[in-house]
Each structure stands twice: as C-alpha cells, then as structure tokens.
Amino acid sequence: MELLSILLEVTTGTGLAALGAGVAAVGAGIGVGRIGDSALASMARQPELIGDIRANMIVAAALVEGVALFAIIICLLVVIA
C-alpha cells in the first residue's frame, strides 16, 4: 500500500524531474571526465603542446556541457509548468 502511494507520488509529482536532473549531472560528469583524461594523457606525452591541448579541451568541455544543460532545461520545464 505504501509502495503504491510512493510510486504514485513519483510518477505524477515532480520527483522524476529531480531524478532526471541528477542523471544529467552524471552524464556531464562522465563526459567531461573522459575529456580531461585524454587531454592530460596527451599533455604528458607531448609537453610542448600543452597550450593547444588545453584550449581544445575547454572547447570540447563546453560542447559536452551544452548537451547536459539541454536535459536540465527539460527537467526545469517539467517543474515549472
């Protein structure tokens, strides 16, 4: 009985929107983490290109964050009408 009422609250309330925002944060974290990983590895292999690699890493991170923020906007739209 309690399980049913919890399920009802999650599906019709705004709980799922908060869950979606959390999953978007996980997606952003994984994406930017992978970018940082490969950028640091390539900086270690070729230290003379550190400046170039850093600039490209930041650009790629901005693009990946854009996708995560897309999901945030959708979750916000669920909560606010």
Added chain:
Amino acid sequence: MLKNNLTTNLLFILFTLVSGIAYASADNSAHEESSETVENHGEHKKKFNAGEFIIHHISDAHEIHFFTLNEGTETEKHYSISLPVIIKDENGFKMFSASNFYHSKKDIEVKGSHKHYYIHEDFVMFEEKIYKTAGEAVIVFNEEGKIANESVLDLSPTKSIVGMFITIIILLLVFVSAAKKYKENPNSAPKGMQGLLEPMILFIRDEVAIPSIGKEKANKFVPFLLTTFFFIWIANILGLVPFLGGFNIMGTLGVTMVLATVILIMTSMNGKSHYWSHIFWPAGVPLPIKVILVPIEVISIFMKPLVLMIRLTANITAGHIIILAFTCLIFIFGQQGAGAGYGVGVGSVLFMVFMYFIELLVAFLQAYVFTLLSAMYFGMALEEPHH
C-alpha cells in the same frame, strides 16, 4: 566629419533612451502593499520562498530593480527604474509607465499557493505578462491553475531589451573609437583600446574564421562573426555585474532564438549546390539507408541552430541560478536563527565568489563556442566539392 557623425548618432541614441526611461520615471516613493487577502497572517516578514526568489531574478521584468531598503516593514522603499509599457489591443496602442502596475499589488490564492498580480486600468499583469481584465473577477484561472485571461500584444521595452541597447552602446563606443584610430594613422603601433582589441579581433579572424571557412571566403563573414562574439560576450558580462538590476539578456530564449535564426538564414542563403545535394541526395549511399538518412539530415538543418540557442540560454541561466541559490542559502538558514545565517553566510559568500569566477569564464567561453560553431556551419555550407 566622422567625429561629428558619431557624436550625433550616439547623442541621438542616448537621448531616446534617457527620455524613454525618464518618461517611466525613477521610482523612489514608498511602496505600500495593498493586499486584499482575507487571511492576515499577522506577521510583518513573509516566509522566504527560494524558488520564487530565483525565478523572479532570472526572468525578464518591466522594471530595472536595483535594491529595496527595509523590506517587509512599513518603510519599504524600492529603488528601481520603471520601464514604459507599450501594449496594443483592439483599441490601439497604449503606453504608460510600469510603475502604475508595480504600485497596485494584489494577492491571490491559486491552487493553494500564494501568488500576486498587479492591476492598472483595464490591464492586469501576472508573472510579468500582461493580460486584459476579465470583467468583475479581474483575473480568472482554468482548472489546471493556469491563467485564462485574454492576452494583449506586448511591445514594451523590458529589462532585456534595455540591456541589449546598453550592450550596443558599449560596443559602438569601444569599436568606433578604435576604428577611428586605425583610419587616422594606419601605420602606427596600436596603443590604448586598439591594443586591447587587436589581438582579440585577430584571434577571431585567424583561429576561428579562416580555419573553418577557408582563406578566400572568410573575409566576407569576419565582421558578422566579430559582432556576434562581442555582442554575446558583453551581454553576458553585463548580466554578471552585481547590483545593476540583474540583466539576464542571453538567458531570455527570445534573444538567443533570434541569433540562432540569423545563423540559420545565413547558412541556408550561402549554401552551395554541393551542400544541398549532400543533404537531399547523399552520394554513394544505398537506397534503404538514404530513406533514413535524408529525414535526419533535413531535421539537422534546423536542429543545429536550435542547439546553439539552447546551449547559450541554458549555460547563462544555469550560472545565474547557481549564484542566486548560494545567496538564497543564507536567507534560508537565516530564517532558523541569526547565528545560523551568519555562519552559513561566510561559506556561502566564498562559494559564490568562486562561482562568479567560473561564470566570467563561461561568459567568454559560450560566446566563443557560439561563434566557432557558426563559423563551422558557414564553412560547411560553402564547402567546395573535392574530386
């Protein structure tokens, strides 16, 4: 002669802006709450509602609100510039100051939550949108709690529009003065504002435009890319200045939608036959895959500017929300007790300053990413077939 033209133009723009704002008149009078609710909680300070606070600060408004002294008490004083409201209904155009709205605030209970609205003559403003009054009841809601009044055509200069004009004035002042110096002594070493702008302009031309579009055709697009880049950058920075009324220019979907539409139009108009042929009948692709691929390609013509729009709006709005949330944290804890408020205040302010640095980086980065992607889309449209 060039100097006379520039001065005259700027004075004209300034005069129009100032007269428009002066008509609206700076709002210094004491602001009484004329509340009609039956229930009187008997408390002077309303409970702090973080969600409403944040939404109110990131959305567009009809006034530029600087600060409020003695909030919640009898001697509340709002310091703000009320902007003119220009609306068109079937009777024609009406123009009045928004202070008429903001001086007559009425409370109402909608689906269990307290909201308020503003009323003036035949019009009612609810959540910064203007509607016509619905007869006796003034404001009516349908079953879902959404407002069901008739809406009017709202052409008023709101906070974001004034912010865009301020950005334009800053851009004109900075760049026209630097351009004049280039015209007067073309062969002298740059100094002053020239020295600040030259590396940035060369950066956009050499690192963004030429690699994406190609050396021969880049010059046609460099002025547009420069304008986009600096407009978005300065608009973002304007939104980050504290106490300036909290502009959220690039956070309004309308502004970024127009920018994205301009990119879409420019890409489509400059598309060569090679570009269109690759979208509608891609070469070297078997027929079953072509059936799936062509709709995806057609949708992507519109998706690319759409994603540009959402990326810019979401990044700027999210940054403002984070800064506001750290500020709200102080007030939420302050409601429990003054000591808790001060304690949280120290850490919260430090985090907020840190987030401000990140937001300054994001202001530049989002302008750069928008410009870079636009240059890449132009480059793809102008690509020569390589045989």
